[in-house]
Amino acid sequence: MNIAVISYSYTGNNEALAGSVAKELSAEHIQISEPKTRTMGSIALDMMFSRTPQVQPAPKTLGNYDLILFFGPVWMGHVAAPLRAYLKYLKSHPQRYGFLSISGGADGTNPKLGGELRKRAGAAPAVLIDLHIADLLPNSPKTARKDTSAYRLTDGDINQLTHTMMKTIEDVI
Numbered sequence: 750m751n752i753a754v755i756s757y758s759y760t761g762n763n764e765a766l767a768g769s770v771a772k773e774l775s776a777e778h779i780q781i782s783e784p785k786t787r788t789m790g791s792i793a794l795d796m797m798f799s800r801t802p803q804v805q806p807a808p809k810t811l812g813n814y815d816l817i818l819f820f821g822p823v824w825m826g827h828v829a830a831p832l833r834a835y836l837k838y839l840k841s842h843p844q845r846y847g848f849l850s851i852s853g854g855a856d857g858t859n860p861k862l863g864g865e866l867r868k869r870a871g872a873a874p875a876v877l878i879d880l881h882i883a884d885l886l887p888n889s890p891k892t893a894r895k896d897t898s899a900y901r902l903t904d905g906d907i908n909q910l911t912h913t914m915m916k917t918i919e920d921v922i
């Protein structure tokens with residue numbers, strides 16, 4: 750099966766996890782970057798005004814895969830803005846896809862993700878996994894946002910989260 754792992758990451762967590770899952774799957778790993786410097790201010794503006802920022806590589810260069818696994822953070826309850834151009838591309842060039850994330854989880858689950866993905870990509874994801882940093886921390890579930898946002902995954906976390914994700918991914922490949 751021809752699988753691509755495509756990741757966007759602001760502080761490194763999702764990129765590290767995506768790299769580990771891509772290795773397990775022997776899949777190509779494409780890392781999305783932005784020509785413009787990302788700031789907390791531009792995160793807030795993109796999320797508030799539902800903007801689709803420019804990204805590299807451009808989605809139109811995307812090949813055909815049996816499954817595309819997108820990795821990225823959840824921002825303000827939504828899929829991080831830099832993945833939007835890819836989701837939009839799938840609407841006109843449908844491919845089976847999934848969204849996987851290690852998000853903060855300090856305020857609980859992110860219930861809008863499934864609906865947002867369907868709307869942006871034009872089809873439901875084959876797999877949707879939103880794991881939470883709050884569950885990795887000892888005082889969960891009372892963890893504060895500032896704790897989850899500052900947290901960087903350890904090698905042990907990455908192994909554990911990869912294992913958890915692989916159990917679900919194996920059901921759809």
Ligand SMILES: Cc1cc2nc3c(=O)[nH]c(=O)nc-3n(C[C@H](O)[C@H](O)[C@H](O)COP(=O)(O)O)c2cc1C
Nearest residue numbers: 758759760761762763822823824825826852853854
């Ligand atoms: C501006 C901002 C908003 C966030 N909003 C959420 C949120 O709504 N839900 C959530 O679970 N995590 C939220 N987070 C936490 C990130 O999803 C989490 O820190 C993630 O691991 C970062 O991934 P990255 O290192 O790949 O960028 C937010 C983080 C930032 C910076």
